[in-house]
Amino acid sequence: MLLTSARAASVLGVDPLAIERTRLTDAKREAVRAAARATDLERRADDERDAAAKARADEAVVAARIERAEADVAAARARVAIVATLLARQRAALGEQQAPVARLVAALTSLARRPAALALVQPGSVSDLVHVRAVLGGTLPVIRRETAALRVDLAQTRALQASAALAAASLDSSWRALLGERRELAALQARHAGAAVQLNRAALAQSDRAIALGEEARDIIDRMAAFGETQATLGDLAPLAGPPRSAEAPEPRAPVYRLPVRGRLVTGFGEISDNGVRARGLTFAVAPGTIVRAPAAGGIVFARPFRGFGTIVIIDHGAGWSSLVTGLGQAAVRRGVAVRAGQPIGRAPANDAPRVTVELRRQGRPVDTAALIG
Structure with a gap:
């Protein structure tokens, strides 16, 4: 078969070795390019895997920060609840201490609503009114002194409640922001991981192509050697008339x-x-x-x-x-x-x-x- 191919190439004026050399050069060049592409794709796949790993690490850090933020939010809400309970107790205590004043004020209000003519009919009413006013005048300063500290505590508790509520709201906002950051990092990690898989597949394909081209180059070298060996045989057989026609040689069996x-x-x-x-x-x-x-x-x-x-x-x-x-x-x-x-x-x-x-x-x-x- 090689003799036939070489003879046909000679008749056409084409050097078969030159053709095979060109094919060999092309195959080697393409094999080198395919190997280079495979190496580049593998490097890019490694970079994507590194980026995915970094995104996973960043996500883990953010997850830890989220857990801490959740704990801080829970603690802040607990403080708000404690302050609210304390405020309710202080209000109750202040109410108890202010109860005498409330009763006196109610009594005065009742006396103030009585008609003047009724006071003349009931002489004792005027003396009672004077007595109540005297008692009220002496009691009010005492009550104010007794409840002054409680009123201060009450004001401080209200301020503490407002501060705790503000802190809880701020922590809740930070927690939500961290959740958003975590979702973004998870999406980034998924994108990098997907890109790494695609690049790795492409690298394997290029490696496969490089192997195929290497085998093609080996086959070309074998054919070149065979062509070289047949040149002398062609020269020796050229003067001969050739054998009589016969059936073609059978195809090499697998x-x-x-x-x-x-x-x-x-x-x-x-x-x-x-x-x-x-x-x-x-x-x-x-x-x-x-x-x-x-x-x-x-x-x-x-x-x-x-x-x-x-x-x-x-x-x-x-x-x-x-x-x-x-x-x-x-x-x-x-x-x-x-x-x-x-x-x-x-x-x-x-x-x-x-x-x-x-x-x-x-x-x-x-x-x-x-x-x-x-």
């Missing part, structure tokens, strides 16, 4: 395929994954520490951790077929070794919800494994 793990299918081929990217393989939820096996025979070309994908193992099955297995906790193979179908290549992580993803690719393009699983 490897017999098996699932690398047993688990619950979370994302199917072509579905939108949790990070918002269209899935190019199958993702399984598995038990912690589950053994992950090679889906088909081949050679290990990559086996190490990569960004947020856990440990990644890439198996080259030959004829342009390769498998990408991600989400491993650790790898049991290394680059350059050959594996059989079903041979353990690692284990799932020991965390609470491990997920393992397998992607089958041909010439770098994702292939649905549904029809190949045997």
